[in-house]
Amino acid sequence: MFHDNSGPRSQTYYSQRLRLHYLDWGNPTKPKVLLIHGIQDHCHNWDWTSEILKQDYHVITPDLRGHGDSEWSRGSAYNHLDYVYDIAQLVDQRGLSPCHIVGHSMGGTVASIFASLFPEKTLSLTSVEGVGIYWQHSRQTGQLSGMLKQWAENTRSLAGRIPKRYPDFSSALKRLMTSNPHLSEARAQHLTSHGTNQNEDGSFSWKFDNYTHSQPSTGLSSSDLIELWDGISCPALLLNAKQGFEHRIGQDGTSKHFNNLVTLDIDQAGHWLHHDQFEQFIANLKSFLASSA
Numbered sequence: 001m002f003h004d005n006s007g008p009r010s011q012t013y014y015s016q017r018l019r020l021h022y023l024d025w026g027n028p029t030k031p032k033v034l035l036i037h038g039i040q041d042h043c044h045n046w047d048w049t050s051e052i053l054k055q056d057y058h059v060i061t062p063d064l065r066g067h068g069d070s071e072w073s074r075g076s077a078y079n080h081l082d083y084v085y086d087i088a089q090l091v092d093q094r095g096l097s098p099c100h101i102v103g104h105s106m107g108g109t110v111a112s113i114f115a116s117l118f119p120e121k122t123l124s125l126t127s128v129e130g131v132g133i134y135w136q137h138s139r140q141t142g143q144l145s146g147m148l149k150q151w152a153e154n155t156r157s158l159a160g161r162i163p164k165r166y167p168d169f170s171s172a173l174k175r176l177m178t179s180n181p182h183l184s185e186a187r188a189q190h191l192t193s194h195g196t197n198q199n200e201d202g203s204f205s206w207k208f209d210n211y212t213h214s215q216p217s218t219g220l221s222s223s224d225l226i227e228l229w230d231g232i233s234c235p236a237l238l239l240n241a242k243q244g245f246e247h248r249i250g251q252d253g254t255s256k257h258f259n260n261l262v263t264l265d266i267d268q269a270g271h272w273l274h275h276d277q278f279e280q281f282i283a284n285l286k287s288f289l290a291s292s293a
Contacts, residue, residue, distance in 0.1 A: 008050065008061075010069075015089040016082070021069040022090065025050045025059035031123070031293065032096045033057040036087065038105025040208040042068030044194035045104070048187070049274060052282050057100075057289070062090055064107075066209035068195070077155065077214040083110045088118060097121040100289055104128040104274060108249055113220075115236075116228040124292035126237040126285060129271050130249035133222045151215060161210050165203040172196050172204045182269065182276040229257035235292040237262045239284065241269035241276070262288060 008023040023043050033053055035046040043061040050059045063070040064083050073082070087110065091097050100123045103111030108130020115125040166172040173192045177183055183191075196204045220228075229249075236258045238250035242265050250263050264284055269276035 008059075013090055013093050015065070015086040018065050018071045018073065018086075020062065020065060020071065020086060020090070022060055022062035023050070025054040025061070027054060027056075027058045030056060030058045031289075032099035033059050033289065034087070034091070034096065034099050034101045035059065035061045036083075036101065036103040036107035036111050037061075037064065037067065038103075038107045040067065040206070040212055041105070041107075042191075042195050042207060044068070044191060047190065048278060049282060049285070053286070053289075056286075058096075060090070060094070060096060060099075062087065064110075066212050068207055072209040073211070077216040078209075078212050079216040080106075080110055080113060080220060084113045084117065087114055088121070091118075091121055098123045100124045100126070100292065102126040102128065102285070103130060105271065106131050109225075112232065112249060113225075113228055115234055116231045119231075119233050122234050124235045124237070124289065125232060126239065126288065127249045128239045128274055128281070129241060129244050130238070132247045132249040132251055132254055133225060134247050155214055158211055158214055161213075163205045163210055165199060165201075165205050166196075167203055169193075169196070169198075169204055172206070180270065180272055180275075183272060184275075187275055226254070226257055229254070232258060233260075235260045235262070235288070237264070237284070237288040239264050239266065239273065239281065241265070241271060241273040242267045243269060244271045244273060 008025045011022050011024050012019055037043055037045045043063045046061045050061055053059050065086055066072045066078055091099060098121050101111045101114055108127035111125055112127060115122040173188055176192050177188045195207055197207055198204055240248045240250055255261060255263055266273045266277050266280055274281045
């Protein structure tokens with residue numbers, strides 16, 4: 001279980017007029033490591049990782065816009081490029097360049113785009129079950145009109161979506177453990193306590209904005225992502241779980257688009273492999289970071 005002895009400092013910064021939150025684990029003179037969580041998650045997902053890495057690194061864990069204790073975006077969908085911009089603002093405003101950047105799930109995609117766009121700010125890239133390319137969903141010529149109509153319908157439906165309320169903390173905890181069956185109860189309790197707010201009526205709701213379910217009207221295509229990946233010059237570690245999700249970064253032949261690459265598949269782990277096989281994960285990450293110094 002995570003033990004908060006010294007504890008990180010809760011900090012804020014601004015990007016595109018949004019007040020965004022991050023945790024600073026100290027050691028400002030050490031090499032910088034930035035840990036980026038996935039969709040509908042929060043910065044405390046990295047607490048166990050940070051507790052280990054803070055011994056040798058200056059660790060920063062942001063809450064992406066619309067997540068955790070960061071403000072929600074207004075008037076637009078959540079876009080990968082907005083997340084990347086927010087991370088770049090954090091790095092510049094807090095003097096974190098150059099840094100090692102680590103991302104889980106959607107955070108892995110965000111980290112890979114950052115590494116491509118800002119090579120001078122990036123020492124290394126680690127993708128943990130990063131979201132790759134869904135080739136079967138790639139848009140074909142002539143499909144744009146239908147795709148945009150579907151986007152409009154989906155966005156309209158979100159306007160009537162009411163945030164889920166759980167009658168008590170244990171119900172929210174049960175929901176998290178059902179979604180992540182490999183997760184220990186101790187970790188699930190920690191993540192649920194930091195990932196929920198208690199409502200005025202005593203019920204509990206997740207902190208993330210429901211609009212994070214939305215998709216932007218236009219976004220990066222498969223060919224766009226490949227072009228960005230081809231431009232990554234720093235060392236890269238692609239960690240995927242053998243029992244994880246399909247179409248991760250490094251799968252479907254996409255590893256060929258990364259230079260100076262290490263790929264590892266972790267057994268007996270699901271999508272949250274950094275929890276399911278923590279010892280393997282942290283050992284491989286520490287070794288990679290040291291070799292990429």
